[in-house]
Amino acid sequence: MTTAWLVLAVGDERQHGGNDGYDDNPRTHYSWDSTVPNHGRIAVGDVIALWDKKELIGVSVIHGIDTAVEQKTVYFCPECQKADFKRRTRLTPACRCNQCGALFEEPGHKVKTVTTYRSRHGRTWIEGSGLLNGAQLRALCNSPRSQLSLRPARWEKLRDALLATEGADQVGTLAGRERLPIPGGHRTVQTRARIGQPQFRERLLQEQGEMCAITGPAPACVLEAAHLYSYADSGEHHDFGGLLLRRDIHRLFDLGHLAIDPATGLLDTDSNLDGYPDYARLHGQRPAYKLREGHRVWLAKHWHEHRSPRLPAPRAATISEGATA
DSSP states (O other): OOEEEEEEOOGGGGGTTTSSOOOOBTTTEEEEETTSTTTTTOOTTOEEEEEOSSBEEEEEEOOEEEEEEEEEEEEEOTTTOOSOEEEOSSSSSSEEETTTOOEESSOEEEEEEEEEEEEEOGGGOEEOTTTOBHHHHHHHBSSTTOOOSEEEEEHHHHHHHHHTSTTHHHHHHHHTTSOOOOOOOOOOOOOOOOTTHHHHHHHHHHHHOSEETTTEEOOGGGEEEEESSOHHHHOOOOTTOEEEEEHHHHHHHHHTSEEEOTTTOOEEEOGGGTTOHHHHTTTTOOOSSOOOHHHHHHHHHHHHHHSOTTSOOOOOOOOOSOOOO
């Protein structure tokens, strides 16, 4: 079942009293942090309906959520220490606490570490101005009297309400993006087994120990015996033709996203890994396992296959002593 969220986006007024506000652009992204109730429940694939208390701004499907850790200044009532207060523009003192009724000119404040979230939903954005008013939107929420910025709502009710408006055609397209059930069960398939693979892995465990040759110590259960050449082509287990690699590292190596320069012995990651810090930082590092000359022969073939002159030249590397991921 698709989950829907009614989220409040009212520009500068969204600052409330307890923080310095958020960087929102309703048509492309919406920001919140771990101080907000329901902060961790919104997920990719959920429907997001943005409103300004008076009417619907627009509706879309979340196709990505970016997270980070930041320092944030939070403000509170100096009397009761609650963050539930209102800043007044025409009266003095400038603030009034909604909890204890205290009046004060300047709130207390402190800095805390929070997780920040930003939805990405611009791909399927549908303008909602004039389609549904505030009262209609509140009625669609699981708790119509809720005062939260992030309110769970019934997608079926929201969809039906929107389909009854002038935006029915666009909403019908959005409704077609609901997540469908994934079929289960099992089926029998035939696979080719590599003869001698268990013995090949056991030999590498004896030589390397419980260590990924690229990143260092790792449990044996996540280590795979990786051939440095195409075993499918040769069908042979060559001396110095393999290394123990973590499963994820093994996959990246086979695809050529990760390679070892046989001339320098340094790791080279391609641009596909630039957006993944744990992998990108491997670039220019030395493998955790000390390679032998026999390994370099096979690694040279791998390098030639995935870093041929027809491809962009590998990036310049900085020699470093260790590698972690």
